Amino acid sequence: MEKQWFTxxxxxxxxxxxxNRISGIFLKRHINIESLNVSKSEIxxxxxxxxxxxxxxxxxxxxxxxxxxxxxxxxxxYHDDDEIIYQESALFKIASNLLFDERxxxxxxxxxxxxxxxxxxxxxxxxxxGRRHEIDEMxxxxxxYGIMQFVRSGRLAVSKAEMPISxxxxxxxxD
Amino acid sequence: xxxxxxxxxxKKNPTTLRISGAEAIIxxxxxxxxxxxxxxxxxxxxxxxxxxxxxxxxxxHVLTRxxxxxxxxxxxxxxxxxxxxxxxxxxxxxxxxxxxxxADAQIDSTPMVCITGQVPRHLLGSDxxxxxxIIGISTPVTKWNYxxxxxxxxxxxxxxxxxxxxxxxxxxxxxxxxxxxQYDKLDFKYERCTGVRSxxxxxxPNIDAIEAAAEVINSAKKPYIVFGQGVILGEAEEQLKxxxxxxxxxxxxxxxxxxxxxxxxxxxxxxxxxxxNYGPNVLTNECDVLIAIGMRFDDRVTGSLDTYAKQxxxxxxxxxxxxxxxNVQVDIAVLGDSKETLSLLLPKIKxxxxxxxxxxxxxxxxxxxxxxxxxxxxxxxxxxxxxEVINEINIASKHKAVIVSDVxxxxxxxxxxxxxxxxxxxxTSGGLGTMGFALPAAIGAKMGAxxxxxxxxxxxxxxxxxxxxxxxIFQNKTPVKIVVLNNDHLGMVRQWQELxxxxxxxxxxxxxxxxxxxxxxxxxxxxxxxDRKDLKAAVDEMIASKDAYFLEVKVEKEDNxxxxxxxxxxxxxxxxx
Numbered sequence: 001m002e003k004q005w006f007t008x009x010x011x012x013x014x015x016x017x018x019x020n021r022i023s024g025i026f027l028k029r030h031i032n033i034e035s036l037n038v039s040k041s042e043i044x045x046x047x048x049x050x051x052x053x054x055x056x057x058x059x060x061x062x063x064x065x066x067x068x069x070x071x072x073x074x075x076x077x078y079h080d081d082d083e084i085i086y087q088e089s090a091l092f093k094i095a096s097n098l099l100f101d102e103r104x105x106x107x108x109x110x111x112x113x114x115x116x117x118x119x120x121x122x123x124x125x126x127x128x129x130g131r132r133h134e135i136d137e138m139x140x141x142x143x144x145y146g147i148m149q150f151v152r153s154g155r156l157a158v159s160k161a162e163m164p165i166s167x168x169x170x171x172x173x174x175d
Numbered sequence: 176x177x178x179x180x181x182x183x184x185x186k187k188n189p190t191t192l193r194i195s196g197a198e199a200i201i202x203x204x205x206x207x208x209x210x211x212x213x214x215x216x217x218x219x220x221x222x223x224x225x226x227x228x229x230x231x232x233x234x235x236h237v238l239t240r241x242x243x244x245x246x247x248x249x250x251x252x253x254x255x256x257x258x259x260x261x262x263x264x265x266x267x268x269x270x271x272x273x274x275x276x277x278a279d280a281q282i283d284s285t286p287m288v289c290i291t292g293q294v295p296r297h298l299l300g301s302d303x304x305x306x307x308x309i310i311g312i313s314t315p316v317t318k319w320n321y322x323x324x325x326x327x328x329x330x331x332x333x334x335x336x337x338x339x340x341x342x343x344x345x346x347x348x349x350x351x352x353x354x355x356x357q358y359d360k361l362d363f364k365y366e367r368c369t370g371v372r373s374x375x376x377x378x379x380p381n382i383d384a385i386e387a388a389a390e391v392i393n394s395a396k397k398p399y400i401v402f403g404q405g406v407i408l409g410e411a412e413e414q415l416k417x418x419x420x421x422x423x424x425x426x427x428x429x430x431x432x433x434x435x436x437x438x439x440x441x442x443x444x445x446x447x448x449x450x451x452n453y454g455p456n457v458l459t460n461e462c463d464v465l466i467a468i469g470m471r472f473d474d475r476v477t478g479s480l481d482t483y484a485k486q487x488x489x490x491x492x493x494x495x496x497x498x499x500x501x502n503v504q505v506d507i508a509v510l511g512d513s514k515e516t517l518s519l520l521l522p523k524i525k526x527x528x529x530x531x532x533x534x535x536x537x538x539x540x541x542x543x544x545x546x547x548x549x550x551x552x553x554x555x556x557x558x559x560x561x562x563e564v565i566n567e568i569n570i571a572s573k574h575k576a577v578i579v580s581d582v583x584x585x586x587x588x589x590x591x592x593x594x595x596x597x598x599x600x601x602x603t604s605g606g607l608g609t610m611g612f613a614l615p616a617a618i619g620a621k622m623g624a625x626x627x628x629x630x631x632x633x634x635x636x637x638x639x640x641x642x643x644x645x646x647x648i649f650q651n652k653t654p655v656k657i658v659v660l661n662n663d664h665l666g667m668v669r670q671w672q673e674l675x676x677x678x679x680x681x682x683x684x685x686x687x688x689x690x691x692x693x694x695x696x697x698x699x700x701x702x703x704x705x706d707r708k709d710l711k712a713a714v715d716e717m718i719a720s721k722d723a724y725f726l727e728v729k730v731e732k733e734d735n736x737x738x739x740x741x742x743x744x745x746x747x748x749x750x751x752x
Contacts, residue, residue, distance in 0.1 A: 012373065013372075013373050017310055017320070017321075017322075020311060020314050021314050021315075024314055024315045028315065061500075062497075062500075062501060065496060065497035065499075065501070068496070068497070069495065069496070069497045071318065071319045071339055071371060071373065071374045072319075072373050072374075073373055074372070074373040169372055172370065172372040173372070
């Protein structure tokens with residue numbers, strides 16, 4: 001089976017230690033986590049892990065089974081890129097003088113659809129949200145002028161199909 | 176000391192009590208029906224031990240000689256009773272010494288709750304004396320773990336621990352409790368846990384899958400059952416027997432499934448796996464329907480997956496969804512508790528016989544008997560074989576003993592040749608292969624089944640890994656029978672060296688001490704047999720003994736266990752010699 005990108009979405013109780021338990025599942029199988037994001041979800045007190053891997057579907061399925069087996073995991077799903085809407089975010093910290101000295105910087109800001117978050121005497125910060133390649137392109141465009149700091153988030157994704165966590169939780173309370 | 180119920184009798188408010196965290200732990204244990212636990216005290220768990228002292232009339236704490244021994248004893252107890260085994264240790268090294276037992280219980284699905292002390296909350300993360308991150312360390316080898324840092328968390332977390340350990344596919348749970356949480360007071364109120372919203376212990380049975388399974392089984396020409404510990408854990412022994420008999424299906428077992436079905440049942444065809452029986456292995460690749468019940472297709476069972484039962488439709492009865500299609504792709508997965516799913520299946524199964532197919536197993540058995548078993552059970556050579564010792568134990572104990580085996584050659588021989596009439600009678604470290612398991616596990620097994628004979632079968636290597644537990648036997652006068660099959664080698668590794676490393680016996684030759692003297696030092700009656708003519712009498716004397724008994728049998732030094740599927744080979748390529 002061919003390797004491809006999969007986005008794993010894990011709905012779980014917000015408990016200390018669960019991240020360790022989940023990352024151990026990948027570690028044990030030598031599967032690299034390409035990106036990871038943990039946040040609250042649409043349900044109160046339920047966390048959502050969004051994990052991106054590049055591996056075969058067979059491995060992804062097995063990993064998801066193992067993740068779901070963890071006591072504090074409510075449900076885990078995996079999707080390929082066509083089944084989700086996804087974005088990443090990045091911040092670029094750049095020396096303020098470049099904004100005035102290098103005309104091209106302003107063009108990059110416009111063309112990349114990025115936002116200026118803050119401007120101070122010494123630096124300004126650009127925020128860009130988009131697909132990874134868009135962020136990479138912006139990075140490559142800015143790099144020759146000097147980037148003081150760069151950071152990119154893990155993938156954020158929502159699935160096109162439903163992930164019915166609320167009904168799973170309701171089932172529990174009805175039982 | 177008074178139990179919670181007794182204390183509550185005269186109180187105005189019957190629901191809560193103001194007590195220390197340490198005392199609360201005791202009340203939790205009592206509420207869960209625990210009356211026996213194993214452990215080893217130390218600084219960070221002392222408040223709990225102080226309460227154990229006060230409650231010794233209600234709760235027996237058995238002091239093992241090492242924390243690892245406490246876990247294996249708790250496992251032995253759990254395996255023989257079906258209840259949750261409990262082990263207690265202090266922080267730091269006490270806690271890290273639990274790791275092997277946790278890993279063993281995790282891979283062999285044994286319900287166990289381990290309680291560890293931890294440095295006070297304000298010292299966490301400061302590299303305090305005997306501080307170790309046991310939550311981090313134990314995460315991969317526990318079904319669940321949790322660190323309690325506030326006394327008021329104790330009742331709910333303890334209830335959850337027992338629920339999780341025992342429900343669904345059982346496993347070990349570790350609860351780490353900081354010392355301040357043991358000292359601090361809480362308003363105690365205990366409610367047993369009946370569910371955790373993110374955890375589904377038993378998948379609901381799918382009737383369509385059961386229908387489909389029944390249809391495939393009913394139309395099978397050469398159906399074959401392989402059952403594992405899931406039958407024992409699910410207490411589905413009767414349902415398994417009913418299925419086997421109604422549909423006339425030959426059934427084989429994994430070593431953890433052993434004793435779920437009478438070994439002398441005509442349709443019990445023996446053991447699968449690396450050192451299993453010839454027919455059950457070879458015929459895996461000739462059956463048309465393979466019905467796996469409560470087993471997980473371990474690599475020691477399947478050999479090479481590329482050549483495992485490829486011709487067969489595979490039906491997998493399993494409680495853990497993560498086991499489905501993990502190793503073997505199945506045609507029908509029947510998720511659920513084995514007792515429930517088999518009960519639903521049975522009325523849909525047609526009465527049937529498969530005599531010709533069953534005969535193939537009998538034919539293969541004849542081949543194996545001539546090539547291997549005859550000489551093992553009735554040796555013509557001078558040296559004693561392990562199998563003849565097991566055979567004598569079978570006879571003397573009338574197939575009624577609990578057999579606790581360690582890991583290695585003697586384990587394979589014990590599993591191959593032991594006879595059982597009753598379930599939960601074969602206790603061995605299957606998945607992890609933990610040498611040193613048997614002696615402490617036998618202590619736990621005996622304490623869990625005082626009315627039964629418990630015989631530990633151990634090699635000279637594994638025996639010395641936990642030999643200090645003789646001290647536990649001595650102090651508690653635990654009447655376990657210990658048989659050391661001594662070949663002065665780490666026999667299984669030596670066998671592999673002979674077969675696959677051109678007999679370079681790297682570190683597998685053992686100079687052994689006088690085991691009899693050691694046992695006698697602990698006041699255990701001890702005997703050594705070196706001659707076949709003395710074997711029967713010694714085994715009879717051991718079984719007849721009301722007290723602990725140690726029997727060393729000098730066996731042939733360089734015997735090999737056969738049949739054998741070489742690592743990574745196909746079940747079809749099992750070697751008879």
